[in-house]
Amino acid sequence: MNRFSVTTSRPYDILIGEGIIGDSGKFIRECIKPCRACIVTDSNVNHLYLEGVLQSLRDNGFQTSKIVFPEGEHSKNLPTYSNILESLAEEGLSRSDLIVALGGGVVGDLSGFAAATYLRGIKYIQIPTTFLAAVDSSVGGKTAVNLNYGKNLAGAFWQPSMVICDYKTFDTLPQEEILNGVAEAVKSAMIMEQGLIDHIQAQDYEYVIERCVSIKKSIVEADERDTGMRQLLNFGHTVGHSLEKLSSYNISHGAGVATGMVVESRAAYKMGLTEYDASGYLTEILEGFGFDLSIPYTLEQIYKYALNDKKIKDDSIAMVIPEALGKCRLHRISLEDLQEFLRLGLE
Numbered sequence: 001m002n003r004f005s006v007t008t009s010r011p012y013d014i015l016i017g018e019g020i021i022g023d024s025g026k027f028i029r030e031c032i033k034p035c036r037a038c039i040v041t042d043s044n045v046n047h048l049y050l051e052g053v054l055q056s057l058r059d060n061g062f063q064t065s066k067i068v069f070p071e072g073e074h075s076k077n078l079p080t081y082s083n084i085l086e087s088l089a090e091e092g093l094s095r096s097d098l099i100v101a102l103g104g105g106v107v108g109d110l111s112g113f114a115a116a117t118y119l120r121g122i123k124y125i126q127i128p129t130t131f132l133a134a135v136d137s138s139v140g141g142k143t144a145v146n147l148n149y150g151k152n153l154a155g156a157f158w159q160p161s162m163v164i165c166d167y168k169t170f171d172t173l174p175q176e177e178i179l180n181g182v183a184e185a186v187k188s189a190m191i192m193e194q195g196l197i198d199h200i201q202a203q204d205y206e207y208v209i210e211r212c213v214s215i216k217k218s219i220v221e222a223d224e225r226d227t228g229m230r231q232l233l234n235f236g237h238t239v240g241h242s243l244e245k246l247s248s249y250n251i252s253h254g255a256g257v258a259t260g261m262v263v264e265s266r267a268a269y270k271m272g273l274t275e276y277d278a279s280g281y282l283t284e285i286l287e288g289f290g291f292d293l294s295i296p297y298t299l300e301q302i303y304k305y306a307l308n309d310k311k312i313k314d315d316s317i318a319m320v321i322p323e324a325l326g327k328c329r330l331h332r333i334s335l336e337d338l339q340e341f342l343r344l345g346l347e
Ligand SMILES: NC(=O)c1ccc[n+]([C@@H]2O[C@H](COP(=O)([O-])OP(=O)(O)OC[C@H]3O[C@@H](n4cnc5c(N)ncnc54)[C@H](O)[C@@H]3O)[C@@H](O)[C@H]2O)c1
Pocket: 042, 043, 044, 045, 048, 071, 072, 073, 076, 103, 104, 105, 106, 107, 109, 129, 130, 131, 132, 133, 136, 137, 138, 139, 140, 141, 142, 143, 152, 169, 170, 171, 172, 173, 174, 177, 180, 184, 253, 254
C-alpha cells in the first residue's frame, strides 16, 4: 500500500492499495476517533462493498448507519442532496460525527457537499470505487450537485479527512465505467505527463492512480480554490459538460470529457492559440480505447449550455490550450469569441 499526504487547508492522507477496503475502519481510526459514521452509497455499490466497510467500521468502534440512493448521474441533484441531509438529521449525526462516501464520483460529490453543509460542515472520508473517482474526483475537495441549468452549479470546496482507494474494487466495474476513468487519466497525461498514456494503455492501474493522484495533489496544493492553475484540470470539460447535459446525462462524464478534449484542442489550434494540434493524436488514442467521439448536437445547442459553465467570470472563460503533449496553458476567451471557438472545434 502507498500513502500520499495532501497539504491543503485541511491536510489528509490518500491510501492506495489492492484489497485494503476491508481495513477501512482501521485506517479511518488513525485520523478520527470512534464516533457515529454514516456511510453514503448508491444502489449498485450497496450490494458490492457496503457490508464489508460497515463491518470494518463496527470492528473499530464506530457506530454505523447507511444512506443508499439510486445509482447514476440522474441522482446528483437537489432532491437527493436534500434527502441525504434529512436522513443525517434523522440519524442525529452531530458535528463530531462522520460521513463515509463509498462509491464513484456521484457518491463522492453528493456526500462531500452534504458533509460541507450539514451543521455547517462535518468530516467525511472518500472511498472511491470507480476508476474515475480514484484518479480524479475523490481528491481535491470539490463537491457539487447539478442544477436544471447545468453541471455542478451548486457546491463547495470541502476537503475529505482521508481517501482510501482500493483498486481491487475495479474488478466489478463494467468496461464503460473503466473508460470514464481513462478519459480523466488521459486528461492528466495531456496537461502534465505524456508518459502516462503508455501505462493507461497497459491498464497498470496502480501506477496510473498514483501518478494521477500525485499530479492532482500538486495542482490542488498550489491552487486549492480553483482560481489559477487548477483550472487546467478542466481540459475538455466545457464541451464535455454541455454534451452530458444535452444528452440528459446519457452521455457519461468520461465520454463527454473525451470528446471535449478533441473539440477544444482543434478549436485552440484553428483559432491560432497554439501551433500544436493535439486533436489528431487524441482522436487516435481515444478511439483506440473505444470512445465514440461523434457529436449528435449543433453548435447552437452546445454554445447555449457552455454559457452556463461555472468557470465564466467577467464575460470570459478560461480554456485549456495544449502546447505539446503533457503541456497545457490557460487562456481566457471572451464569451463573444467562445461561439467562434466552438464552431472551429466542431468543424
Ligand atoms: N469532484 C471532482 O473533482 C470531480 C472530478 C471528476 C468528476 N467528477 C464527477 O464524478 C461523476 C462521475 O463519477 P463516476 O464516473 O465514478 O460515476 P458514478 O459515481 O455514477 O459511478 C458509475 C457507475 O459505476 C457504479 N459503480 C461504482 N463503483 C462500482 C464498482 N466497484 N463495481 C461496479 N459498479 C460500480 C455506480 O453505481 C454507477 O452506476 C460526475 O458527476 C462528475 O461530474 C467530480
